[in-house]
Amino acid sequence: MIKLQQRKRQLDIFWLLMGGVASIVGLALLVPFADSLLWHEEKSWAFLVPAVLSLALGLGFGWLGRDHKRQIDVWEGALFMVLVWPLLSVLGMMPYVLSGVLTSPVDAFFESVAAIMTTGLSCLDYARSDMARSLVLWHSIMNWLGGLNFIIILSTVLPQVSGCFGLTLSARQSIFFSPVWNKMAESARQGFGVYTALTGLSFVLYLLAGLDPFAALTQSMVTLSSSGSADPGYFIAYDSIALELAAGISMLLSGLNPLLCWKVWDRLSFRLMLRDTELQAYAGLFLASGVLVAWNLCRSGVYDAAESLRYGLFQTAAFLSTGGFVSAPCWDWPDFSRLVLFVLVFVGGCIGSAGGGLKVMRLLVLMRMGVTEVRHTLHPHMVVSIKIDGLPVPMKIVGRILSFFFLFLSIFIVSTLVISLSGISLMQAMGIAAGCLTSAGSTADLFGIMSFAEAPDWMELFCAFIMIIGRIELFSFFVLLDGGIRSVGRHW
Numbered sequence: 488m489i490k491l492q493q494r495k496r497q498l499d500i501f502w503l504l505m506g507g508v509a510s511i512v513g514l515a516l517l518v519p520f521a522d523s524l525l526w527h528e529e530k531s532w533a534f535l536v537p538a539v540l541s542l543a544l545g546l547g548f549g550w551l552g553r554d555h556k557r558q559i560d561v562w563e564g565a566l567f568m569v570l571v572w573p574l575l576s577v578l579g580m581m582p583y584v585l586s587g588v589l590t591s592p593v594d595a596f597f598e599s600v601a602a603i604m605t606t607g608l609s610c611l612d613y614a615r616s617d618m619a620r621s622l623v624l625w626h627s628i629m630n631w632l633g634g635l636n637f638i639i640i641l642s643t644v645l646p647q648v649s650g651c652f653g654l655t656l657s658a659r660q661s662i663f664f665s666p667v668w669n670k671m672a673e674s675a676r677q678g679f680g681v682y683t684a685l686t687g688l689s690f691v692l693y694l695l696a697g698l699d700p701f702a703a704l705t706q707s708m709v710t711l712s713s714s715g716s717a718d719p720g721y722f723i724a725y726d727s728i729a730l731e732l733a734a735g736i737s738m739l740l741s742g743l744n745p746l747l748c749w750k751v752w753d754r755l756s757f758r759l760m761l762r763d764t765e766l767q768a769y770a771g772l773f774l775a776s777g778v779l780v781a782w783n784l785c786r787s788g789v790y791d792a793a794e795s796l797r798y799g800l801f802q803t804a805a806f807l808s809t810g811g812f813v814s815a816p817c818w819d820w821p822d823f824s825r826l827v828l829f830v831l832v833f834v835g836g837c838i839g840s841a842g843g844g845l846k847v848m849r850l851l852v853l854m855r856m857g858v859t860e861v862r863h864t865l866h867p868h869m870v871v872s873i874k875i876d877g878l879p880v881p882m883k884i885v886g887r888i889l890s891f892f893f894l895f896l897s898i899f900i901v902s903t904l905v906i907s908l909s910g911i912s913l914m915q916a917m918g919i920a921a922g923c924l925t926s927a928g929s930t931a932d933l934f935g936i937m938s939f940a941e942a943p944d945w946m947e948l949f950c951a952f953i954m955i956i957g958r959i960e961l962f963s964f965f966v967l968l969d970g971g972i973r974s975v976g977r978h979w
Contacts, residue, residue, distance in 0.1 A: 498551075498552075498563060498566070499551070499552040499553070499554050500552060500559045500563055501552065501559075501563045501566055501567050502548045502549070502551035502552030503548070503549060503551075503552030503553075504552070504567050504571070504644070505544075505548045505552075505567065505570070505571060505574065506544070506545045506546070506547070506548030506549035506550075506551070506552060507545070507549070508545075508571055508574065508575065508636065509541050509542070509544040509545035509548060509574065509578070510541070510542060510545030510546075510549070511545075511632070512541045512575060512578050512579070512632065513537075513538045513539070513540075513541030513542035513544075513545055514538075514542070515628050515632060516534050516535075516537055516538035516541060516578075516582070516625070517534070517535075517538050518624065518625075518628060519534050519582070519621040519622070519624045519625040519628065520534035520535050520538060520621070522620065522621045522624055523619070523620075523621035526620055526621070528619050528620065528621055530585065530586045530587070531621075532585070533581070533582045533585035533586040534582050534621065534625070536581065536585060537578055537581035537582060537585070540578070540581075541578050544578075559644065564644045564645075567644060568640060568644055568645070568959045569955075569959055571636065571640075572600075572603060572604070572955045572958055572959065573955065575599075575603045575629075575632070575633070575636065576596060576599045576600045576603050576951070576955075577596070577599070579599035579602065579603055579625075579629045580592070580595040580596050580598065580599035581595075582622065582625055583595040583598055583599070583622070586619065586622065588611070588618075588619070588622060589610065589611070591944070593944040593947055593948060594610045594940075594947065596947075596948075596951060597610060597939065597947040597948070597950065597951050598610050598611060599629065600951040600954050600955065601928065601951075601954065602626055602629035602630050602633065602714070603629050603630075603632070603633040603636075604633055604926055604954040604955065604957070604958045605630050605633045605634050605637070605712045605713050605714040605715075605809075605841060605842075605843075605926045606714070606715075606922060606923060606926045606927070606928040606954050607709075607714050607715030607716060607811040607922075607926075607927070607928035607929060608922065608923075608928035608931065608939055608950070609938065609939065610938065610939050610940045610942075610947075611940075612938075613626060620701075623705060624701075624705060626705075627704070627705035627706075627708040627709050628708065630708055630709045630712045630714035631686070631708035631709070631711070631712050633712060633714070633958075634682070634711065634712025634713060634714070634741075634841035635678075635679065635682055635712070635841075637841050637958060638678045638679075638682055638745055638839065638840070638841055639674075639675045639678050639679065641678075641838075641839050642674040642675065642677070642678045642745075642746060642839065643674050643675050674746075677745075677746065677749045678745050678746065678749075680749065681745035681746075681748045681749050681752075682711065682745060682841070685711050685737075685740050685741070685743075685745075685748075686707050686708060686711045687707075688737075688740070689706075689707035689710050689711050689733070689736075689737035689740065690703050690704060690707040692707075692733035692736060692737060693706050693707055693730075693733050693734075693737075695729075695733065696727065696729040696730040696732070696733040697727065697729060697730065698730070706734070707737065710734060710737040710738060710741060710810060710812075711737060711740070711741045711841070712741070712841050713738070713741045713742070713808055713809045713810045713811075713836070713840070713841045713842040713843070713926065713927075714810070714811070714926075715805070715809075715810050715811025715812055715927070715928060715929055716811070716812055716813075720813070721812070721813075722734065722812055722813060722814040723813065723814060723815065723816065728797065731797070731801050731814050734801070734805075734810075734812055734814075735800065735801050735804045735805075737810075738804045738805055738808040738810035738812065739773065739804050739808060741808050741810060741836065741840060741841055741842060742769060742807065742808035742809075742835070742836025742837055742840050742842055743766070743769075743836065743837055743840060744763075744765065744766075744837040744838055744839040744840060745839055745840065746839050747759075747760060747763060747766070747837070747839070748760075762876070763876070764851065764875055764876050765837050765838065765847050765848045765851060765875075766837065768847050768851055769807075769836065769837050769847045772807065772831075772834065772847070773800075773803055773804060773807055776803045776807065776827055776831060777796075777799050777800040777803035777804070778796075778799070778800075779799075779827060780799035780800075780802065780803055780824045780827050780828065781795040781796045781798075781799030781800065782795070782799075783821055783823045783824045783827075784798065784799055784820065784821070784824055787821045787824075789820060789821065798814060798815040798817075799824070801814045801815075802814065802815070802817055802828055803827075803828070803831065805929065806828040806829075806831040806832050806927060806929065806930075807831045807832075807834060807835070807836065808835075808836050808840075808842050809832055809835055809836065809842040809843045809844055809925055809926050809927035810842070810927075811922075811927045811928055811929030811930075811932075812929070813929060813932060817932070817933060818932055818933055818934065818935055825933050825934075828930075828933060829917075829918070829921065829930055829933060832844055832921055832922070832925045832927040832930055833845055833921065833925060834846075834847060834850060835847070835925060842926065842927075843924070843925035843926030843927060843957055843958070844925045844926075844927070845891075845892065845895060848875075849888045849891065849892070851875065852873060852875065852880055852884070852885060852888050853888060853889070853892065855873045855874070855875075855880075856873055856885055856889075859871045859872070859873050873885060891961060894961045895924070895961060898924060898953070898956060898957075898961070899920055899921065899924055902920035902923065902924065902949075902953050903916045903917050903920040904916075905949060906919050906920055906946065906949070906950070909942070909943060909946045911936070912934070914934045915931070915934040915935060915936055917934075918930040918931045918932075918933055918934040918936060919931045919936060919950065920953065923950045923953040923954045923957060924953055924954075924956070924957040925957060926954070926957060926958065
């Protein structure tokens with residue numbers, strides 16, 4: 488009995504966090520429920536039932552975590568980071584099943600996971616005329632909540648599980664992460680404030696570009712969450728420079744470090760952002776890659792110079808931020824341009840953003856580590872160190888970034904091999920694996936995979952697993968796996 492109570496006390500913050508997430512999902516489900524009632528849609532109860540269930544789970548989990556008078560530990564944080572995504576996905580899939588839009592639970596689960604993980608993959612055509620407005624809204628809300636949850640986790644729970652991973656480096660190492668609940672809540676409010684403000688800015692941009700309020704709202708939510716569109720031909724059909732400009736700016740904003748944005752706002756110092764090394768690298772990589780893709784398109788005769796620059800810069804912003812929008816049939820582009828876009832998704836945006844990938848800061852550290860090792864080899868007696876913004880990077884962080892890089896590439900290779908068993912080509916398997924792991928599903932579009940409607944169930948489940956693995960920043964999964972193996976070893 489004492490051991491049971493001790494275990495419960497050790498998971499009180501876990502239950503509190505899970506309860507908070509469940510409650511938020513429950514309140515979010517009331518939005519499409521109200522919308523369906525307003526537009527007199529059938530089966531409005533498909534949103535009400537999971538809303539009530541989510542709120543009930545929130546109250547129950549909250550009661551279990553009512554005595555949160557300690558710091559969150561590594562095991563508890565890892566458990567939350569691994570289990571919160573399946574919880575969101577199961578609750579998110581219920582409207583699809585209850586409404587009858589997706590009769591297969593596997594398809595519904597895949598659809599929900601892809602939305603929550605902001606991947607942009609889908610089994611449905613959201614552009615079809617008979618698609619319920621409330622389901623389109625719910626899909627966008629799930630994308631937005633998935634991006635928000637990821638940002639909050641990065642600024643609260645992740646630093647306690649696997650170290651900051653360089654998260655504070657781009658904010659000039661002045662943001663303090665604490666495992667104490669009150670401090671975690673403060674960081675969460677900061678991340679939420681920036682994320683909401685940028686979403687509002689994106690909404691205004693889409694309105695100015697000519698979209699109606701509902702379309703502007705749904706597009707702003709999927710853009711700031713770096714989700715991309717489940718409809719690959721959305722921007723192609725509009726063929727609007729204004730709309731592409733609004734989306735391009737929004738996607739680049741989604742790749743910014745939200746905590747750095749908070750510091751700029753709090754101090755009213757725009758110079759702080761301009762002096763940030765990671766942001767400089769992010770902007771430089773965008774411009775260099777965009778011009779390179781545009782040059783290749785123009786050189787190959789695909790478009791003229793103006794159109795090459797237009798589409799090249801847009802697609803570079805989409806793939807670098809892992810937003811994944813498509814404004815031109817990039818799957819028909821020359822191999823060089825497609826390869827550049829494919830590589831960009833592995834970079835991702837700035838550390839702390841809602842996008843996937845390795846993140847610019849981690850690659851900066853790895854590049855400077857390579858330069859440092861070369862200099863040290865040439866001058867063995869020289870004292871050299873890795874610095875970002877003039878500040879030394881602790882070797883502990885460097886080691887964890889190296890480990891993260893190795894695990895990331897290993898999972899990508901294994902995932903590619905497994906997905907290739909479905910009978911598709913190796914390049915298509917690489918595109919799907921990269922899309923699932925980096926939350927940029929448009930990499931599948933690059934190699935001709937436009938929909939998962941005909942994908943076998945085992946492949947959908949495996950891809951869902953990879954999407955979750957990619958979102959929990961890898962270390963949490965392996966911390967939990969190691970703990971489970973050790974526990975089994977002790978008992979046997």
